[in-house]
Amino acid sequence: MDTLTHTQFTEAGLADWRDLAQGIHARFATGDFATGLRFVTAVGQAAEEAGHHPDVTLTYPHVDIMLVSHDAGGLTPRDLDLAGQISDIARDSGVSAAVEALVEVELSLDTADGQTIGPFWAALLTGSTDSFADGQVRDSGGRVPLLWFQDTDAHETPRQRFHLDVWVPTELAEQRIAAGVAAGGTVVDDSAAPSFVVLADAEGNRACVCTTDR
Structure with a gap:
């Protein structure tokens, strides 16, 4: 089954849902x-009737739901349905729905040799090397954020190696960036906005605010 693009998802008009790093997400209050x-x-x-099953998290005040077609490696029409x-x-x-509460965090590690350290x-994170594939560590149990390895030139340490990718709905990105700046951060690089904007804290540690809007 062919996977869908961000534009195709947007055109579907699913007001309660946003596509973040992995699949489409909704929070229901x-x-x-x-x-x-x-x-x-x-x-x-x-879900049983559709033969397609979302990831569901039930807590006291809300329910979080994520949909993705794992067998297709992305979003498909059955997810939208x-x-x-x-x-x-x-x-x-x-x-x-509480769209304003949606966020997804991934870990990124700068490395010149992801295949060796992956x-x-x-x-360490999942207890099995089997969870490392396609340049990522993915916990099938959902307890550990996805870790991916960002290619970089070999360099001497110390240098920041880990950074957080904070995925938010596109319409919330500017708000989240502004909140970070107001709390003492700075915008380091916005040349790729709205896909991602690099921020740094007062000590220079960096993080990216990311969206699926390319």
């Missing part, structure tokens, strides 16, 4: 655990 449990049960029934059904279930349940980080 249920307000209490019992409402969230009923909502999750209804979502589970729809199920996302639309989930939004319909939310509206029927009196549950609203197995170490896989073993």
